[in-house]
Amino acid sequence: MPKKANNWHFARPKLAKTYLDLFEVGLTSARGLFARRRMGKTEFLKQDFIPAAEARGYVAVYVNLWDLELDPATALVSEFYKAVEPKGFDRVWAHFKRPIKKVKASGKVPGIGEGTVEAELADDNRLSGTLLMEAVRAFDKTKIKMILVIDEAQVLAYDDNAHFAHALRAALDIRKDRIKVIFAGSSEPTLRRMFGVSSEPFYNWAPLEPFELLGRDFVEAMVERVNTISKYELSVVDALHAFSQLKNTPEFFRRYVEHYVSNPLDGSAAALAATKTRVFSDEGFKQQWDALLAADKVILAMLAGGVTDLHSKAALSRLGSELGIGDAVNKNTIQNALRRLSDKNIVTKIDYGLYQFEDEALADWVRHRDA
Template sequence: MGKTEFLVQDFIPAAEAKGYACVYVNLWDLKDDPATALVSALHKAIEPKSFAKAWERLKTPLKKIKASGKVAGLAEAGIEAELADKGRLAGTLLMDVMTAFDKTKIPVILIIDEAQVLANAENAVFAHALRAALDIRRERIKVLFAGSSEATLRRMFGRSSEPFYNWAALEPFQLLGKEFVTAMVEKVTSIARNPLALADALAAFDELKQTPLFFRLYLDRYLTNPFEGAQGALNFTKEHVFNNMGFEKQWDDLLPADQVLLAMIAEGASDLQGSEARGRIGASLGLEKPVAAATPQNALRRLADKNIVTRIDRGNYQFEDEAFADWVRHRE
């Protein structure tokens, strides 16, 4: 929580003040084609004059490129096979922009937000190309990966079969706490006729699952509707964020087996693949007997792939979003 704001508003200005050129890309902006997102960001920062040309090449239909035969760095004989995967084209353009970078002298920090997208199987070819390009430029290109799925990032850097295995150390992002609340209360006190008690603000922060975004909404409500008081602002905020943040749709989009296991995780259950779990899944499907052992295994994998839960250790999972966990625990 808050990592993107930190990167954009705090980290990048500090890095630029130290003389670094910063290239920021959020792979969620183009989740289905992260290679294009990353190559475009590099081109705009390193070789802006050629960006328009590179972008057109990325957008050009494959058949048109194939017919023209104009793809830098690809042998004519292998062009058809290469163009079968657009990720390889992005890899070629990555080499182009890295060649341009080699002619410069400016140190660069590449900031890849939601980097776990690179761990998807369909992005493996580009991920390998990216690592190779960065490996030989470690002295001049520093890389900061950030992501919202701890489980996927641990796999991305900790599994030997992954392109970025052992490439970077994984550090948890420190969450905001009492200092943040205190600072916000001081701001409110400086502009509001009715000062907000720190004890009320801390209690509200806890009830809002220590989520800065939700707390800011709470403060907005408190300031714009002063006659409601602190409790009224909290009640409004909880109803707004927990009922209208898409939790209902997120729940409805899950398969019955996924819902059962998610409810068990919210309850604090640890045996998610045993007879109780398989029996509850079977009952949810209208079956008279437990489902096969593979069913809860597949459900847990789907939940992790969707960044809904994180595996802490063997058989132990937790929600990525505590607000969603609270919603699941209290849903009717």
Template structure:
């Protein structure tokens, strides 16, 4: 993804220039060349990276490269393509020439973003972009650029999968010798996997970046959105109602924007109707039903317990509770295997020893709503263990 100095204005975007400045200043100090950020999905992380951090980096004379690995089976191609797109046309031509496939149609004055969508990725794929040679050549051309580069890898936890280990090791080695010129932001929605990426000595990026929570949007975001809404809507939305809706939607910016859209389009129905419609929409996705039915009984039992806010999974009482929910005897080994599957699938994250959370709050709410009856039946079987939130 190429970030332009002039981008289309999104009136609904809540800009966070001070936060972007803080991250860039940290890189400018030279004490670190990378940092890791985590936040659950739909919390505004990607929007901040693309609309605040990278444009601010361009203003400070950085080259920038961005890629999102969420929906790709080839993170190697995605990352190398993002790096290639950061080059000026002359540098990109040099890459292709060095790899044995000169680009004849690319004019010296052309802008890479003017190329057909995906054309760079397609060209690199033909040249085996997952090869170390391709990545080295792209980085060699970047070394010749006068400007330093910021590389943002969104949903970076994908790199932790064993199938991508060879490329991840090669990427780490290549970035290690370029810390003065290439700064990297690893962002992701799986706190557990990101922590493993940087904390396990067997992982390619062991100890390579400090990991911290991404600062979430709060009351200032709500006030900004409510003010903008009232400049467009005939019926006024009070700040109190805005905050109430934000809380009801689990302080999730994407869901709050859906509520605002519903309120603006159907003002005569009122705030409560807009909120109920939004909740019914975001917490009743058919995707969740497919995800749920595709899970085993033990996994579903663990999800019900975690969604309820109870992480008492391995105690005698917790195992009895899980056995009732699963419909069959549950052992500590059963629970451990279920947790491992759910964590590997980025469904559940471990907050600390013995405490877990479902990654997607929308899925957690769907589980709470859908399994309320099962929960009551299980509670009737034994006294509820003390909740840990």
């Protein structure tokens, strides 16, 4: 294991061991874990869990479905395939000679380009389907024990990915003895639906549990590190206070620590105040908001205001009038706005036609932005 990788990383070997042991007992071959964003899921999976799995002889495959370079299905199978047989993957991939699809962020007029989107979806389905077949065929020729880590796995529950999710479930079903799966995600309601609704491909497939959050041990370890490099001692009491003020969020706490270390004379209270302003200020939200298309803003404003049926006539006519284009809007306009917003991880679909904000703080900001 590379030791110097990240000396601020708080290692969690026990938690990694717990997961691995559970797999090895053989009662489960998959687990689902959830926690809000910025709580340390990805860092744990990549820096603790995967190295521990590899040390036990597993081939570990990690994929984050929020990675937008490829569609999620293609990204997942590509990683799987590469881990099993890189040469085979290169051959098949070259055969497709597939231009990497750029995420389209342009377009002044909302509602254009539905045709292209449909065509891309069909292509994506064909590609990921073929890749999946080839990848499991290659896998079956090996004796590999695999751990597949699917980060932000709630993406598999989106409608666009239903086709692939069914194919993946089928492929994993008959290989449970050799492929263990961790599904991690930030959206508890979506994951609940994914594993708890009988019409969903992964119904009953994995027990879902909260990800063990970082707490006092983490804070103490960070304080110790600060005090080995800083002449100005940080007290555990101050650090714990900061952690709780920052809503027990490791990411924000790390920013506080950074601020403390680079401005040691200012002290803990100043570091906390600076971090809070940066983290909870309007600035980030305002920037995010300004970068959105007009149609997307209207949709978000409706969602923040409690409109649940975004496909209703009332929603359509409000969109038309706010954009000043009257009847020129249709369901595709809404659909495309929602797709863009999901691609940016701003909203998540929780059920047919039902969406929610990923970040409650942003919803709050949108609600009060005029005040």
